[in-house]
Amino acid sequence: MGGxxxxxxxxxxxxxxxxxxxxxTGARAYGDRVITKLEDVLGWERGSVQAILDGGEAQLKASAPPPAGAVYPEVVGDDPFFRYIWDYPGAEVGREEREYVVLRAKLRRLELGKQHGVRPAADPPQRRVDQG
Incomplete structure (x- = not known):
């Protein structure tokens, strides 16, 4: 969670x-008190956990900007949640481990989106083409 x-x-x-x-794992739903506590410790705006469950993105609190001059690899892109994972101050791990965590988070987001019937923005609806 959050790196x-x-x-x-x-x-x-x-x-x-x-x-x-x-x-x-989605094994149980929790109330606002627990979710607020999680968002606070991650430095996220209120509603970010629900946004992720709905297939969206977490929003970092304004007080937690990315490091000045930060350059992110393609796997991170412009996504603020993945940037937070990449920049997490307590993570004393190498690039490969950080890429793994970001990729795992992307996969989890896709899985949650499918569970909730949400298509990812980068996955346009497929059109059926008649061959006849």
């Missing part, structure tokens, strides 16, 4: 590891 492990988020004041696991 941090569940244990790191819990240690920073977020929901417990058990709750975070259930949120990630």
């Amino acid at each position: 941090a492990s569940q244990a790191e988020l819990a240690a920073r004041g977020g929901p417990s590891v058990s709750v975070l696991s259930k949120i990630e």
Whole structure:
């Protein structure tokens, strides 16, 4: 979640590891108190968790701008959520590990979108062409 492990988020004041696991897997829905706590620890605007579940993107709080002069790889692009993962201050990992986390987050977003019947913006509807 957000480039941090569940244990790191819990240690920073977020929901417990058990709750975070259930949120990630969609095993259980949680109320505003838990979701607000998660958004706060991730530095996200209110409503970002629901936006992700609806196939959208998290919005970083204005107080958490990307580092000046940051250059992001193609896998990150202009997506603020993926930039947050890439720039996460506690992540002392190499480029390959960060790319893996971003790709995993993209895959999870696609999976959640399919569960909720949302098509990704980059995936235009397929038109059926009659061959006759």
